[in-house]
């Protein structure tokens with residue numbers, strides 16, 4: 001018999017979903033460790049064949065594969081398992097966008113999160129990623145492993161801004177370039193694009209290797225060091241890119257960085273900011289809120305920004321026409337804001 005919901009106490013579904021996500025996370029890691037996705041890259045296999053090829057226990061293998069179907073990382077038809085679009089792109093080890101290294105990394109970030117309770121009591125970061133010595137150690141690995149997270153979105157940004165039709169020559173400054181993920185699609189779309197990539201010396205090796213891998217190395221030059229100390233040319237760039245750097249700088253240093261970008265851009269030039277953008281109250285969406293805590297754990301001033309905060313900071317630094325880009329797949333949550341130097 002149907003019962004009215006108002007009279008009942010709610011079940012703890014919201015909580016059990018979170019606990020479940022931890023198990024799902026381990027299922028993904030185990031499937032990567034066992035090469036399940038890579039083994040399926042040449043076509044669908046039955047659970048018997050797959051468990052034989054990977055030397056797995058048959059009962060366990062069938063349960064794991066069915067679970068991967070439930071999580072939409074595999075499809076199942078006529079008792080055979082095959083890759084889905086997302087697993088083909090990100091979970092097969094020889095894909096250019098393989099995310100396995102990032103997913104399986106036993107990195108500092110995980111250790112930081114284990115100390116969240118302590119940090120809440122002390123108010124102190126448990127490590128400081130943006131101090132030069134730590135940055136040189138931490139960022140080369142991070143910058144390279146996060147490339148697949150952003151490359152498809154960076155391609156959409158280059159498309160949305162008409163990179164292939166920009167009047168030549170186009171000079172880009174990719175500041176805190178990391179793997180150069182945000183500038184490579186511009187260089188690939190337009191042979192008249194040249195890029196100055198700025199980052200710490202150890203990270204620039206990573207930048208150069210990605211520029212080489214994507215066939216644009218001949219149009220990259222490098223500005224080595226902490227941006228605070230690297231002199232920038234005045235009014236020469238058509239585009240300046242700040243990919244995921246403002247959040248580790250915090251609000252006050254970000255104002256200085258935006259002013260430096262305004263100085264380097266030509267009048268009418270464009271600034272591109274990739275960031276995790278929070279709502280005005282900073283109470284959602286969940287990922288920017290989690291990322292704000294990630295910055296609390298790893299910096300003294302790092303934070304996430306709302307769109308209104310970015311607008312205010314940008315207009316104070318001499319920018320106008322601030323716009324959050326509309327990009328495929330992202331709905332209203334696209335992580336990229338652009339502005340024009342007045």
Ligand SMILES: C[S@@+](CC[C@H](N)C(=O)[O-])C[C@H]1O[C@@H](n2cnc3c(N)ncnc32)[C@H](O)[C@@H]1O
Pocket residue numbers: 130135139140143146147150175176177178179180181182198199200203225226227228242243244245248274
């Ligand atoms: C989160 S990574 C982002 C890299 C890349 N832009 C991206 O979006 O994938 C931050 C980058 O900023 C660089 N970085 C951090 N602080 C910096 C500073 N003070 N000067 C120059 N680069 C810095 C790091 O080395 C790292 O490559």
